[in-house]
Every structure is written in structure tokens, then in C-alpha cells.
Amino acid sequence: MGIKAGVSCTVLYVLLDIVLTTVLYTHGSHLSIFKEDALHFNILQSSLDLWGIVLLRASLLLGASIGVSWNREDGPPRVAKLTTLILLICLSIITYTLAKLLMLSELGPLSQQPWLLSLMCWTCVSSLSVMLLWRLLGKESASVSSQSGSRSGERGPSGDTEKLVETAGEEEREVGCERKNKKEEATREKEKTSSGATLGRLLNYCRKDGGLLSVAVLFLIISAVCEAFIPLYYGKAIDGIVVHQSMEYFAKPVITLSVLALASSIAMGVRGGVFTLTFARLNVRLRNHLFRNLMKQEIAFFDENHTGDIISRLSADTTQVSDLISQNVNVFLRSTIKGAGFFIFMFGMCWKLTLVTIMGFPFIALVSKLYGEYYKKLTKEVQTTLAEANKVAEETISAMRTVRSFANECGEADSYYAKLLVMFQLNKKQALAYACYMWSSCISELALEVAILYYGGYLVVTGQMSSGALISFFIYMLELGECLESIASVYTGLMQGVGAAEKVFEYLDRKPKHPADGTEAPDACNGLVEFKDVTFAYPTRPETDILKGVSFTLRPGEVTALVGPSGSGKSSCVTLLENFYLPQQGQVLLDGKPVHTFQHDYLHSKVSLVGQEPVLFARTIEENISYGLTDVPVETVQHAATKANAHDFITSLPKGYETSVGEKGTQLSGGQKQRVAIARALIRNPRVLILDEATSALDAESEHIVQQALNTIIREHTVLVIAHRLSTVEKADNIIVIDRGQVAEQGSHSQLMASGGLYYKLVQRQVLGIETGAELLNPSENLHWKSDGGRRRSRQSSGSSESECSARY
Known part of the structure; x- marks a missing residue:
């Protein structure tokens, strides 16, 4: 979708939002309700504040649309940078709407106010739509860059100017164009690559283990369902003591609780073992495919990429991918299924407390998203720095004789330590980011727990729920908090694994520029x-x-x-x-x-x-x-x-x-x-x-x-x-002399010596070197030279010793 179409959709949606919100607010009646609510505004009786929110939504979208239309190159990137802020604003609007819904529910049944309930639902839906449209306007930056790149390509040399004019100005323009194209290509590739797609591709490698994964998921569901019922029976057991004051009412929930816990433990063990086995096979499969694909690459690929980088991808990154993915996918699925079960039970026990819980979810998720993206970026930098350190170590160890001969052990150790220090600085950033994340996450959970406890106490006092139900709900909420915390930490681990996987897939996806895909295989080969x-x-x-x-x-x-x-x-x-x-x-x-x-x-x-x-x-x-x-x-x-x-x-x-x-x-x-x-x-x-x-x-x-x-x-x-050696060159049937990438001379030894060209000069230069210094430098070889050299020198030294000089090159 182009910028013009995206802006048109946004403007049409803004008009729809204003009209629909106004109709729901006025209940289809006269517009005089605006004046009445403005003069006698009461947050528990009036919905003017909800209508006013539509003006905020409209101003945000219209402002972004005008900015993108006015500046098609810089507008979309600027809109994309504000995505997190807009997300926070929309989440705040939804939270405010849900809070007002709870306040109004205390005044009477919401079914008596269908227009107001519809307006609240539309406010939440519209806020979600604002986030989607904002992301759409921000993504237009990719199409702008692509179109800009195409236009720059069209402005290139035409067919009439195909002659190579080697001037400094043209060289500068070519370099600048090349850099620009590389930057645009990198931007497009970055936008194409998404964490979800990479994770999905990793799981796609496990298709051959579909049977094992099915078994693991089955036991995962059994374990999660059993754990979802446990808090419910905790509450029933407490009610049996507090409300019924009977051991019979207390014993039945306890027995059921014990059976559920035992079944959950067995299922959990089977699930963990099967997941570990499945992703161990993923590790083998990844390494095998990667190594086989590396073997297909052209020689130029190994010229351009250092051995240490390739080995790091093959060993460290693949191991990190399989370990992190196996551990985190397991925990992620378990926490997601348990969380869904907990949420269903919570909503069935008390929808009002559940709504309070929902209010805190988006903000915790936002913090996790921001932290996950930042952690993913740091992980990529750590992997790159580690690869550079491994490069230094591999190069030094493989050339240890040279290092020792030049007494540069300390220099190489310092180089390696410098790389480690760079990695340590990145590790400190990771530690600080993790500390900030844990701080914000714990504060958010504590605030949510206090709010639920306070509101739940109010519901118990007013007789809207029992004390046992409140305890069960609170246990569910705590368990749900652990699930969310696990999902957040899993997200971090997955991002770390995805960061390593993207580097592995970079090599897995690479197609050789010079593939060995010939088909000719004749029965006879003459060797011409x-x-x-x-x-x-x-x-x-x-x-x-x-x-x-x-x-x-x-x-x-x-x-x-x-x-x-x-x-x-x-x-x-x-x-x-x-x-x-x-x-x-x-x-x-x-x-x-x-x-x-x-x-x-x-x-x-x-x-x-x-x-x-x-x-x-x-x-x-x-x-x-x-x-x-x-x-x-x-x-x-x-x-x-x-x-x-x-x-x-x-x-x-x-x-x-x-x-x-x-x-x-x-x-x-x-x-x-x-x-x-x-x-x-x-x-x-x-x-x-x-x-x-x-x-x-x-x-x-x-x-x-x-x-x-x-x-x-x-x-x-x-x-x-x-x-x-002269003995090889001199007796060759044909001698080809190459100079500066061109064939300078060609012929037999005698023909080239007679022509007095480059071959003759090289031979003479070598003969003079042997006559003046060979005996001092290597008497034994000089003896060998003289043993058959008389014949060679009788031909004007035949240039024979040229083999020592020119045949080497």
C-alpha cells in the first residue's frame, strides 16, 4: 500500500470514528446533550469524557497523516519513532475506559445502559485501531526508500554513455550511489526479518519430530489443566473450614487437590524430557544443514569471511539457538496454557476483579516488549564481539609458531583482552537493562496485587463474593503473575535465541554466487x-x-x-x-x-x-x-x-x-x-x-x-x-611468460633465450645472483648447480637458473 492510499484510509477511519462515537454518545437523540453534560459533568453519570477521547484519537491520526503526506521521505520514519508513545497513550485510554466501566457497574446493571456499554466497547476497539493505523503509516518508510532507490537507479548512466570515463567526479558519484543502495538494501532486509518469522522457521525445522512434539504438547496440556484446578480447590478447602466448619467439606477438596498435584508432576516430567530430546535433534539438524550449505559456497565466500566467524556460527550460535529455544519454548507454552486456564477460572469467579487484572496486563506487556527489543539488539552486538574475539584467538593459536618467533604473545593477549572488554561493556548494559526491567515489573505486579486485594475486600464486604473465592482468586492472580513473569523472561530468552538464529539463517539462506552445478560428464577426457x-x-x-x-x-x-x-x-x-x-x-x-x-x-x-x-x-x-x-x-x-x-x-x-x-x-x-x-x-x-x-x-x-x-x-x-627449479622449466615443452596479467612471451626455453625478452632478463638476473653469492649462501646447492650447470652456462648460462626466480611466479 502506498503513502497516498494509507493516508486516505486513515482519514476515512477518523471520520467513521467521530461519527460512530457521536451517535453512540447522543443515543441517537439531539445534540443538546453536549451542552447539558458540559454544564453538569459527573464522571459517574456522563460519558462526555469518552466522546472527548475521540478528539484525541482523531488529532493523533490526522497529524500523522498530514506529516506523512507533507514529507514523504522523513515523515514515515518520524511516525515510526513515536509508535511506543502512541501505544502507551492508547493503553492508557483503554485502562481509563475499563476503570469507568467498573465504576458504573457499582451504580446498577450495565444492561440498562446499552448505549453507554457500546460506547465503551467502541472506545477500546477504536484505540486498538489507532495503534494499527499508526504502525501502517510508519511502515510506509520502506516503500519510500525503495522508490527512492529506484529513482536513483533511473538517474544512472544511459545507454548512450556506456563509455568508461575515469574521472574523480564519476567515481565519487558511483561510490555514493553504491553506499546508498547498500544502506537501502540493509534497511529493507531488516524490515523483512521479524522475530516471529525467525521463530516460526526454527519451529519449522522440528516438523520431522511432529510425533514427539505432539506427545509433549499433550502432557503439557494435562499438566496445565491440572494446575489450573488447584487454586479452585484451595478456596473450597478454606470455605469448608471457615464457612461450613466441617471436615467432610474440607477433606474432599484436599484429596482432589493431591490427585491433581500428582498428575501434574508426572505430566510435567514427561513434557520436559520430550521437549529436551526434540530440540537436541534440532541442534543436530541445524548444524548439519549449516555445514552442508557452507560446503556449497564459492571460494570467494571463504575469502571474504574469516574462519573464526564461520566457526562461531557453526558452534556457538547453533548451540545457543537450540538451548534457548528448547528451554524457552517449553516454558512459554506451559505458561501460556496455564495463564489461559487461570484467566478463564478468574473470569468465571469474578469478572470485576478480572477486569482490574486486565488493566495491568498491557503495561507489563509494553515493558517486556521494549526490554525484549533492546535485549535482542545487545545480544547481536555481544555475539558479533564474541566472534571477533574468537577470530583473534583462532588466528593466534593457528599461527602460534609465528607469534612465538616474533615474541608477540603479550600483544596478542592484549588484543584478545581488548575484545573481551568491549563484550564486558555490553554485558554491563545487559545487566542494567535487566535490573530496570525487574524493577518496573515488580512494582507493576505489586500495585496490581494491592488493587485487587483492596477491591476484592470491598466485594467480600458487600457480599458479592465469598472469602474463599477471594483467596482462590488471589492465588490465581499470583499464579497468573508468575506465568506473565515467565513469559516475559521467556521473551527475553527467545529474543536472544532469535538473535543468534538470524545469524545462522544468514548463512543457511545464502546461495553461492558461483554454484558447482555443471552437468557435463563425458566418458572420455583428452585433457586439452x-x-x-x-x-x-x-x-x-x-x-x-x-x-x-x-x-x-x-x-x-x-x-x-x-x-x-x-x-x-x-x-x-x-x-x-x-x-x-x-x-x-x-x-x-x-x-x-x-x-x-x-x-x-x-x-x-x-x-x-x-x-x-x-x-x-x-x-x-x-x-x-x-x-x-x-x-x-x-x-x-x-x-x-x-x-x-x-x-x-x-x-x-x-x-x-x-x-x-x-x-x-x-x-x-x-x-x-x-x-x-x-x-x-x-x-x-x-x-x-x-x-x-x-x-x-x-x-x-x-x-x-x-x-x-x-x-x-x-x-x-x-x-x-x-x-x-630450472630442471622443470628448462625441459618444459612450452614456457608461457606472464607479465602484469598478460602473456608477454611463449615458446621453448631455447627460443625464449634467443629472443632476449623478459624471460632472458629474468634468467640473467638469477644467474648473476647464483654466480656471485650462491656458493656462500648454500655450497651444497651450488655444487648441485655446477654438476650440470656447465652445460647450461655454455649456452650463455641458458638462463637455466631462471627456475629459481621466474618459475616461482
Whole structure:
């Protein structure tokens, strides 16, 4: 509904309210009643005050309508800010009307004054309608922001101005527009998210446990019904002593009371156990769905979000959701059903005292609502701060060797403590808010109890109810107060759980921007890889192009080496071939088909990567080599390890292939980890093998053996190498030199050396470094260099040692 329609509805309702209230006030008679009531006003006889309230309601709604119509951008937000004040005013009007109803009831039966009774009912209903219309006018701020965002989008660049004019003014406008759109989007998302919807969605996760929940609700109802009858029999027992003065009249209520208490206790135990079991299953289901959805996210998601934040959502938030929801839903349902039963009994015993009780309910509910919203906000801030503290702890502990080597233990501890202090400040706000809430709640309950006791005593004295009934009613009222207190505290707990749940659902609802949803899975794969005019920028840095129109081909049975300075884009080519990201322009093809069109499992069974810093899992060596595969024979694992020259060192370990490598492979040396990683790639017998500096940590002998193993299989594979060693680069069938995101040169080692281009300069620079300092820095490696370096230097040093410099990049 637009602003104009909302204002029109409000104005029409104001006219209806004035007309209907006037008709009810005048009893359909002449308007002279206004003059008579004004001159001889008596609060117990005249209803002029009720008619005057309609002027207050009309002025509030008309003022809000005029403000929203006059200022369509700032008016609705200002109206929304006054919602709590309007709610308080309307509740006060309803309370005043009910109080007057009680006063008039003492003068005679209300059935003799139908017009007055109708006017009071309409006053209460109209006050509720004012609250609804006010909220409607305040919610129009969302549509205003949306329309404003659309207009700003329409004022964007037209089709005639699609050229990129890189001026400072346009950049500032784009940044400002982007910030504005993000703010509007955040506002819309915040308004869409409601606590009720989040709670309903959490309960929706329990649909599979519908049978258990039905049992829990059944015993919940049994327990609540039994407890609802207990105060009634308390009153009958007291009447048996005070009024009847007979043990017979006293014994029957006591026996019934005992049976009800026993049945309630049994039902309560069953209910609590079933609820706990149900929401324990909710915890498992939430964590499982969240982790599975995280596994589907694109690599850019893990680039943008810190590991500590993700782990906090997966562990702390899910646990908080299940614990708080299980405990509070249980208490909430019990208190609600008991409260409803108590209210029915109270109304049946004395509607006048019940009406007095009703007067205090809205104000207690208002305090709970305000406190709950504030507590929910604080809870979100506490969770965010805790996640930041966990981020510091996780980052520090995972890099403890680096922290220790730079003697920064105290600095990291201070950083963690600073985050904890921020969280402590928020905890103090929570404590203060809770203290204020308890103060206001206790004062309100005490005032309500005194009012009921005083008015109830009056009713007993006037003979309108018995003393036992008053005691039963007072017990009901106290029990009802406990139910309301439980509901208020439950609301706080639910808001805390909902605050954590919203963060969990934020990840659960996230759809990967680059889903692995390819369908191609051909029977044969030749391994022909083509980069065609590829332009690429990382999602975290979209303004910086890493690759700019890169084109080259990797042919089966050939070894292709990528060479270039650091940051030139070599590893980016690998990530695109692995389908970790999508290029902004161009295509990466495997056998003529874009890599993102292949099935995820199929692509990574045909393309294997061995990275510069291989990651091993805290499992056995056999499990690491066969990672991602099922039912792999031990012989196959050993064969792959033999190819990677890892079998000998593995068998020399006490437990052989059953040896645990420790967290991230810390129990193995760098060279051992790389050989295990190479075996993990070779066991798949891939068509495309990517070696991203895979032999950088191997000694010369191990590299020689691994290189021989690789040479025996390249006839049937496409091999892409990014390496330090000259032996790998020099013998490659094709060398591609990448500089600043573009292919600068391409050819064999001899061709590139003869051309005297960038490759030649990099090789010369490295050769000079080795000739002047290698012998002093590493005599053993220099010896290895010289053992076959004479041949290399005879070709103008062949640029062979370039592998140490350029092949790394």
C-alpha cells in the first residue's frame, strides 16, 4: 500500500470514528446533550469524557497523516519513532475506559445502559485501531526508500554513455550511489526479518519430530489443566473450614487437590524430557544443514569471511539457538496454557476483579516488549564481539609458531583482552537493562496485587463474593503473575535465541554466487586446456584485473610452465582452471567445453592440483592420500606414494601408512608433506596435473626421482607447472611468460633465450645472483648447480637458473 492510499484510509477511519462515537454518545437523540453534560459533568453519570477521547484519537491520526503526506521521505520514519508513545497513550485510554466501566457497574446493571456499554466497547476497539493505523503509516518508510532507490537507479548512466570515463567526479558519484543502495538494501532486509518469522522457521525445522512434539504438547496440556484446578480447590478447602466448619467439606477438596498435584508432576516430567530430546535433534539438524550449505559456497565466500566467524556460527550460535529455544519454548507454552486456564477460572469467579487484572496486563506487556527489543539488539552486538574475539584467538593459536618467533604473545593477549572488554561493556548494559526491567515489573505486579486485594475486600464486604473465592482468586492472580513473569523472561530468552538464529539463517539462506552445478560428464577426457581471452579479477578486489585478455593452450602429453614476476597472475590461472572462480570475460575450456559446465566431482577427478603449501588433514597418511575417494585398496595408495617418492619415508615411520600427520601435517617435514600431496594427486590418475611449485621443498635427489616419475606419465596427461627449479622449466615443452596479467612471451626455453625478452632478463638476473653469492649462501646447492650447470652456462648460462626466480611466479 502506498503513502497516498494509507493516508486516505486513515482519514476515512477518523471520520467513521467521530461519527460512530457521536451517535453512540447522543443515543441517537439531539445534540443538546453536549451542552447539558458540559454544564453538569459527573464522571459517574456522563460519558462526555469518552466522546472527548475521540478528539484525541482523531488529532493523533490526522497529524500523522498530514506529516506523512507533507514529507514523504522523513515523515514515515518520524511516525515510526513515536509508535511506543502512541501505544502507551492508547493503553492508557483503554485502562481509563475499563476503570469507568467498573465504576458504573457499582451504580446498577450495565444492561440498562446499552448505549453507554457500546460506547465503551467502541472506545477500546477504536484505540486498538489507532495503534494499527499508526504502525501502517510508519511502515510506509520502506516503500519510500525503495522508490527512492529506484529513482536513483533511473538517474544512472544511459545507454548512450556506456563509455568508461575515469574521472574523480564519476567515481565519487558511483561510490555514493553504491553506499546508498547498500544502506537501502540493509534497511529493507531488516524490515523483512521479524522475530516471529525467525521463530516460526526454527519451529519449522522440528516438523520431522511432529510425533514427539505432539506427545509433549499433550502432557503439557494435562499438566496445565491440572494446575489450573488447584487454586479452585484451595478456596473450597478454606470455605469448608471457615464457612461450613466441617471436615467432610474440607477433606474432599484436599484429596482432589493431591490427585491433581500428582498428575501434574508426572505430566510435567514427561513434557520436559520430550521437549529436551526434540530440540537436541534440532541442534543436530541445524548444524548439519549449516555445514552442508557452507560446503556449497564459492571460494570467494571463504575469502571474504574469516574462519573464526564461520566457526562461531557453526558452534556457538547453533548451540545457543537450540538451548534457548528448547528451554524457552517449553516454558512459554506451559505458561501460556496455564495463564489461559487461570484467566478463564478468574473470569468465571469474578469478572470485576478480572477486569482490574486486565488493566495491568498491557503495561507489563509494553515493558517486556521494549526490554525484549533492546535485549535482542545487545545480544547481536555481544555475539558479533564474541566472534571477533574468537577470530583473534583462532588466528593466534593457528599461527602460534609465528607469534612465538616474533615474541608477540603479550600483544596478542592484549588484543584478545581488548575484545573481551568491549563484550564486558555490553554485558554491563545487559545487566542494567535487566535490573530496570525487574524493577518496573515488580512494582507493576505489586500495585496490581494491592488493587485487587483492596477491591476484592470491598466485594467480600458487600457480599458479592465469598472469602474463599477471594483467596482462590488471589492465588490465581499470583499464579497468573508468575506465568506473565515467565513469559516475559521467556521473551527475553527467545529474543536472544532469535538473535543468534538470524545469524545462522544468514548463512543457511545464502546461495553461492558461483554454484558447482555443471552437468557435463563425458566418458572420455583428452585433457586439452584452452584459455581464450580471459579477463579476471578477484571478488574481494573487483576493481583490479589480475588477468587481462590471457590466451594460451595446454596440450595433452606436454609439460607447460608458467613463468613471470610475482603477482603477474600465474596462480590465478590455476584457480580458474580449478573452477574456483569465474572469469569476468573469456572462457577456460577443457576439451572445448567451459570448465564450469562439468560436474563438480567429474572435473576434479580429471584435474588435480598440488599446491605450493599443501594442506594435509589431521588424519593418517593413507587417509590423506586417498582423500575424497572411497574403497581405495592399500596397494593403490602405496603405488601412488611410490610414484611420488614417498613410500620409503612412510614405511620407515612406526605406524607406516597409519601414521597420523597431525594438525595441518605438522608432524611431517615440508618435503614429506609435498610428496604426500603429490601422491594424493597422482592416485586419481588425472588427465590434467597442476604442479604449483609442488617440488619447492624437495631436495635435489627427491626432486629428481619425482621428476622421473612425472616424466613417465606425462605422455597421457596435460601437465601445468609453476616451479622454482630450472630442471622443470628448462625441459618444459612450452614456457608461457606472464607479465602484469598478460602473456608477454611463449615458446621453448631455447627460443625464449634467443629472443632476449623478459624471460632472458629474468634468467640473467638469477644467474648473476647464483654466480656471485650462491656458493656462500648454500655450497651444497651450488655444487648441485655446477654438476650440470656447465652445460647450461655454455649456452650463455641458458638462463637455466631462471627456475629459481621466474618459475616461482
